[in-house]
Amino acid sequence: MIRQLYCTAGAGMEELLAEEVQHKLCATQVKQIAGRVFFCSNADLQTVTQLKSAERLFLLLHKAEAISLPNNPAKAAVVIKQRVVGDPDIWKQTFQTWTALQQELQQRGQKRKREEDEDNDLHTPSFRVSCRCSGVIAHSYTSQRLSRIIGMAIKDHLGWKVDLREPVLEVNVLLSDDHCIVGIPLLKHPLASRSYMKHNGLRSTIAWAMSFLCPKKLNDCVILDPMCGVGAVLLEAAQEFSNAVFLGMDTDVSQLQKAAENVKASGMEGRVQLLQSSAMEIPLADGAVDAVLCDVPFGRKFSCSSDMPTALPRLLKEMERVLRVGGHLVLLLSLQLSAQLKKTICTHEHNQNVIGCNSLDTNNVHTDPSSTDTPKHTSSETSNTPLLIRSLQAQRKHKVSLGSTDAFIHTYTKI
Structure with missing residues (x-):
């Protein structure tokens, strides 16, 4: 199955990451922006996790042009519900894909720590929002404030449960003057963390x-x-x-x-x-x-x-x-x-x-x-x-x- 994914990358590494996903994953629709590389691939997740130039790996939920938010929080919540959250069916389909990939990882010996009742609930997962904002939006809203507004919009629109301590899902949002990107991390630890490095030196x-x-x-x-x-x-x-x-x-x-x-x-x-x-x-x-x-x-x-x-x-x-x-x-x-x-x-x-x-x-x-x-x-x-x-x-x-x-x-x- 073709999956829409993206990875974060350090400044200057985007071009190398784009080359790597094409070479190792036979990825298609490879596009890069500052700090991120987007691609489509049907490679198994274990192969994807072997990428060496990436920082973190995400399942892409939504990618659009930049949005403008009114200074009024109530009006901003309406815009976020429409432009950031959008179609509930896309969220449900993306969550199903995420769940299947997590099961694939578990079969490979990687375990997730979560409560058993959460693990079995495929309709109302718990979540928290991690938002980064820059540019014009950052003049009116802090990342923490936007995270709360987006979190409430997801809760009201999808019926998902907010859990700031041990959520099933972490929803990552980037709002800048150029992009609106929403994704879900596929791994708990960064790809850049090497298990064989007991003592860290050069990144x-x-x-x-x-x-x-x-x-x-x-x-x-x-x-x-x-x-x-x-x-x-x-x-x-x-x-x-x-x-x-x-x-x-x-x-x-x-x-x-x-x-x-x-x-x-x-x-x-x-x-x-x-x-x-x-x-x-x-x-x-x-x-x-x-x-x-x-x-x-x-x-x-x-x-x-x-x-x-x-x-x-x-x-x-x-x-x-x-x-x-x-x-x-x-x-x-x-x-x-x-x-x-x-x-x-x-x-x-x-x-x-x-x-x-x-x-x-x-x-x-x-x-x-x-x-x-x-x-x-x-x-x-x-x-x-x-x-x-x-x-x-x-x-x-x-x-x-x-x-x-x-x-x-x-x-x-x-x-």
Whole structure:
């Protein structure tokens, strides 16, 4: 049966989520707006719950253009009853679909906590409303006030019972200057919550996006994260690519211990190896890995002792050194570090503008992966000559939100 669904997504993840639902679910009618992706699919719910780029999963009940509400609450209730609640038959049909999907989940071993009499009542379920409003409507009404008005309209129009503590259903409403969206969550917990992550690091959806944006699939490869932290990036990639081997490095023993616990919880002990080492001097031969995925630390929560803008050229040089020709480099960088990246990687356009770039001394740029006698530390590190890397070809740059700050995912191929 074709179902109308939608997922919420972090800022910058909407495009990737749209690609994922088309690829994994063969979804149709895929449309995206800020923070949400709508689609139709007949995939079983267990497959839908394996989406990696989504935050929460909803059964779509109603989607329309923006509505305007009068300042008078009584008049606003009439508009809400007509425009937000609408046809009672659609609510009943949607609830029946929701109930069938919940039974499907129960058969898969997922249990819902509810009172038995509520579980057996298919006509008057208990509910509560969670409303978010923005734009013009938010000037006249708070989200809490709108939730109460919408809740009373549903109660009067459908006969459903309000229960703010343990409802059978949670009705989610979004009212903005552009949209009126009503949906029912299909899962109690967000899709973005990973059961195998005992210690959280980089947000799981962003960590997944780093491997998804890699120009080439990572099966039958050796993949390195030289600053792995608790292992979020490696474990997300390991969930996607079953035939790859992963190596994580970090200088912080406590981080490696947390990474080891995450690896054990995910059942990936045989595929993910951890090593205490500095990303400044990676203990691997030239061209030893097929891909390097790295969330370069920045910000208060994930910063490290090194001055990253200063250290970035040397870090990039080491990553480029251990990467084989044809391999891929994927970096998550702050806006500041992204700007610094342009000064380090010498692209074709940069070649046209940087005086002397084409005639750089090869001691300053490592381009030959077969060379074994190139020193790790060159004179450029102690001189005023900028360290430029010419063997990395840009593939894609994607902006994502980390909540309080934004960042860019950069992808390169070594040529």
